[in-house]
Amino acid sequence: MDDILQKARPLFEGIKRHTTLTPECEKKIAAHLTTKVIRRRQYLLHEGQVARAAFVLKGCLRSYSIDENGFEHILQFAPVNWWITDLYSHISQKPSSLNIDALEDSEVVLLSRKDQLDLFDEVPALERYFRIISENSLINNHRRLIDKMALTAKERYLKFCTTYPSLINTLPQKQIASYIGITPEFLSKIRSERG
Amino acid sequence: MDDILQKARPLFEGIKRHTTLTPECEKKIAAHLTTKVIRRRQYLLHEGQVARAAFVLKGCLRSYSIDENGFEHILQFAPVNWWITDLYSHISQKPSSLNIDALEDSEVVLLSRKDQLDLFDEVPALERYFRIISENSLINNHRRLIDKMALTAKERYLKFCTTYPSLINTLPQKQIASYIGITPEFLSKIRSERG
Numbered sequence: 001m002d003d004i005l006q007k008a009r010p011l012f013e014g015i016k017r018h019t020t021l022t023p024e025c026e027k028k029i030a031a032h033l034t035t036k037v038i039r040r041r042q043y044l045l046h047e048g049q050v051a052r053a054a055f056v057l058k059g060c061l062r063s064y065s066i067d068e069n070g071f072e073h074i075l076q077f078a079p080v081n082w083w084i085t086d087l088y089s090h091i092s093q094k095p096s097s098l099n100i101d102a103l104e105d106s107e108v109v110l111l112s113r114k115d116q117l118d119l120f121d122e123v124p125a126l127e128r129y130f131r132i133i134s135e136n137s138l139i140n141n142h143r144r145l146i147d148k149m150a151l152t153a154k155e156r157y158l159k160f161c162t163t164y165p166s167l168i169n170t171l172p173q174k175q176i177a178s179y180i181g182i183t184p185e186f187l188s189k190i191r192s193e194r195g
Numbered sequence: 196m197d198d199i200l201q202k203a204r205p206l207f208e209g210i211k212r213h214t215t216l217t218p219e220c221e222k223k224i225a226a227h228l229t230t231k232v233i234r235r236r237q238y239l240l241h242e243g244q245v246a247r248a249a250f251v252l253k254g255c256l257r258s259y260s261i262d263e264n265g266f267e268h269i270l271q272f273a274p275v276n277w278w279i280t281d282l283y284s285h286i287s288q289k290p291s292s293l294n295i296d297a298l299e300d301s302e303v304v305l306l307s308r309k310d311q312l313d314l315f316d317e318v319p320a321l322e323r324y325f326r327i328i329s330e331n332s333l334i335n336n337h338r339r340l341i342d343k344m345a346l347t348a349k350e351r352y353l354k355f356c357t358t359y360p361s362l363i364n365t366l367p368q369k370q371i372a373s374y375i376g377i378t379p380e381f382l383s384k385i386r387s388e389r390g
Contacts, residue, residue, distance in 0.1 A: 065341050075294050086334055091331075127323060138332055151262075
């Protein structure tokens with residue numbers, strides 16, 4: 001219990017950036033968390049499984065879907081201090097349509113939907129925190145949808161560079177291309193033009 | 196006051212589908228709401244203004260951005276019982292990058308961010324409701340992002356038909372094309388192929 005309280009410290013700090021959280025509430029939350037180590041290229045979630053919400057303590061994960069033709073489409077990257085899940089599966093408790101794997105050696109804390117809903121009753125500050133991060137995620141998703149419609153591939157790449165400066169030099173080119181929605185060859189062309 | 200309590204009834208019914216709401220809480224919420232009539236083609240929000248959240252009582256609205264070349268990109272349609280806003284502007288209280296106008300004669304109830312935040316303290320059920328509808332919107336946005344990457348234009352059109360059966364015969368073809376992210380000419384071709 002002390003171990004998970006210690007490990008979940010970055011999560012509690014994140015919650016406290018948005019709302020107040022007593023040490024007693026931290027203990028209540030910690031009692032529902034588990035940790036998991038995921039080595040590079042290992043999976044946190046396979047398509048068809050029911051998702052839990054994962055908060056990244058170490059490393060970097062990604063969620064993606066595979067289309068009929070076998071192509072990967074990356075929905076999200078989750079570096080340290082980000083949440084990642086298949087939200088549809090987590091909320092509905094139905095099989096996921098996404099895969100989540102680790103891009104480097106990673107560690108996460110996991111929270112099941114049942115435990116999350118119980119905690120919302122026990123610790124209203126946690127519900128406030130999730131309301132706020134859901135709103136912020138929605139804003140990012142709106143921005144990304146509009147960018148996909150309104151910007152060229154090159155403009156989307158330049159935007160990715162300014163939005164995720166920490167990812168641009170650590171992620172393989174293939175992963176960035178899949179997130180932006182272009183081929184790796186086209187991304188390579190954009191990068192060489194940029195000089 | 197009685198008038199707004201009566202008009203906001205569909206909103207209260209929506210909240211009660213997700214959580215419990217006492218008549219006293221309904222009165223507290225109603226005290227912060229205003230109504231507004233928007234005629235067809237009139238604007239609820241111009242780019243540059245600060246957005247409020249709007250719940251649609253009658254009619255249908257849409258939010259869209261205009262790119263450098265003057266092209267419209269539709270982010271969202273809001274038929275009756277849906278919320279619509281520029282979420283970034285509403286939350287940050289900064290100028291919006293979206294426009295919102297009415298596709299037919301419409302009426303909405305409006306809620307400012309300040310009033311919404313005050314109400315979250317007064318009526319925790321309202322915060323729960325917004326946490327839940329934010330989660331559901333996120334799921335829809337994830338689905339739409341993946342569809343944009345993984346599906347063909349024709350598949351996206353067929354999906355639009357099953358997701359929004361009520362909109363498919365009421366919206367101008369041009370609006371649907373802009374939402375799916377194709378030209379009206381290409382949509383026309385898909386529709387004629389479908390027979």
